[in-house]
Amino acid sequence: TQLLEQSPQFLSIQEGENLTVYCNSSSVFSSLQWYRQEPGEGPVLLVTVVTGGEVKKLKRLTFQFGDARKDSSLHITAAQTGDTGLYLCAGSPTSSGTYKYIFGTGTRLKVLA
Amino acid sequence: DTGVSQNPRHKITKRGQNVTFRCDPISEHNRLYWYRQTLGQGPEFLTYFQNEAQLEKSRLLSDRFSAERPKGSFSTLEIQRTEQGDSAMYLCASSRRDRAYEQYFGPGTRLTVT
Numbered sequence: 309t310q311l312l313e314q315s316p317q318f319l320s321i322q323e324g325e326n327l328t329v330y331c332n333s334s335s336v337f338s339s340l341q342w343y344r345q346e347p348g349e350g351p352v353l354l355v356t357v358v359t360g361g362e363v364k365k366l367k368r369l370t371f372q373f374g375d376a377r378k379d380s381s382l383h384i385t386a387a388q389t390g391d392t393g394l395y396l397c398a399g400s401p402t403s404s405g406t407y408k409y410i411f412g413t414g415t416r417l418k419v420l421a
Numbered sequence: 422d423t424g425v426s427q428n429p430r431h432k433i434t435k436r437g438q439n440v441t442f443r444c445d446p447i448s449e450h451n452r453l454y455w456y457r458q459t460l461g462q463g464p465e466f467l468t469y470f471q472n473e474a475q476l477e478k479s480r481l482l483s484d485r486f487s488a489e490r491p492k493g494s495f496s497t498l499e500i501q502r503t504e505q506g507d508s509a510m511y512l513c514a515s516s517r518r519d520r521a522y523e524q525y526f527g528p529g530t531r532l533t534v535t
Contacts, residue, residue: 312463339522350425350512350526351464396463400522408477409454409522411463 311335312397312412320418321387329382329415331397340380340399342371345414351396387419423447425527427513433533434503441499442530446515453496454524455488456512457481464512470496471518503534 315330331340339358343351355364357373357380364371368391370383380397397412426445434440446453451472456464467486469477472493482488485503490496500507510531514524 341522341524348531350529353523353525356523408466408479409524410466414463
C-alpha cells in the first residue's frame with residue numbers, strides 16, 4: 309500500500325510559469341521532507357515541515373504542511389530550467405511505530421526554455 | 422563534510438553472482454539507511470541501522486540480501502545469487518540522531534543483472 313500519493317505524476321511547463329505539486333496521505337506524519345532528484349543521482353533534501361499549517365520558503369519554492377499533517381504541497385514560482393527533476397515527498401507515519409521511511413510516488417518536472 | 426559516498430557507482434553482473442556494495446555515511450551521523458529505487462519510482466526502504474545495530478528490515482529484503490555495519494561507521498549491502506529483478510539503483514542515506522528524518526543520500530550504486 310502506497311501511503312504517500314503525489315500529483316501530478318508528470319508536469320511539463322514553460323520557463324517562467326508557476327506550478328504546484330501535491331503530496332497526500334490518509335496517515336498522519338510527524339514531519340514531511342521534500343527532496344529533488346536528478347537522473348543518476350541520489351535525492352537531495354530541500355526542506356522539512358514539522359508543524360501543521362507550517363509554510364516554509366526556499367527562494368522561489370514554497371512548501372506547506374497541511375493542518376492535519378496528512379498532506380503537503382510544493383509551489384514553484386517562475387520556474388527555471390534548473391528546476392527540472394524528480395520531486396519526492398517522504399516521511400514516517402506516526403502510526404507505523406517503526407523506523408520505516410516512506411517516499412511518495414514522485415512528480416517528474418520538466419521546465420522548457 | 423564530504424557527504425555520503427557509495428562504491429561502486431555502477432555494477433554489471435551475471436545472474437547468480439554475488440555482489441557487495443559499500444556506503445560511507447557522513448561522519449557524525451549515527452543512523453544509516455539502505456533503499457532500492459527502480460525506474461520511475463520513489464526509493465523503497467530496505468533496512469536501517471543505528472550505530473552498528475540493524476533495527477529494522479523491510480519485507481523486500483529477502484534472505485539473499487544482507488547488510489552490515491560492523492563498527493557503526495561504513496556499511497555493506499550484499500546480494501547473493503543475483504536475479505534480473507534485482508536490477509535497480511541502491512541508495513544509502515545517513516542522518517543525525519536528533520534530526521533522524523532529514524536524510525542525506527549518496528549518489529547510489531546502479532546494479533544491472535544480465
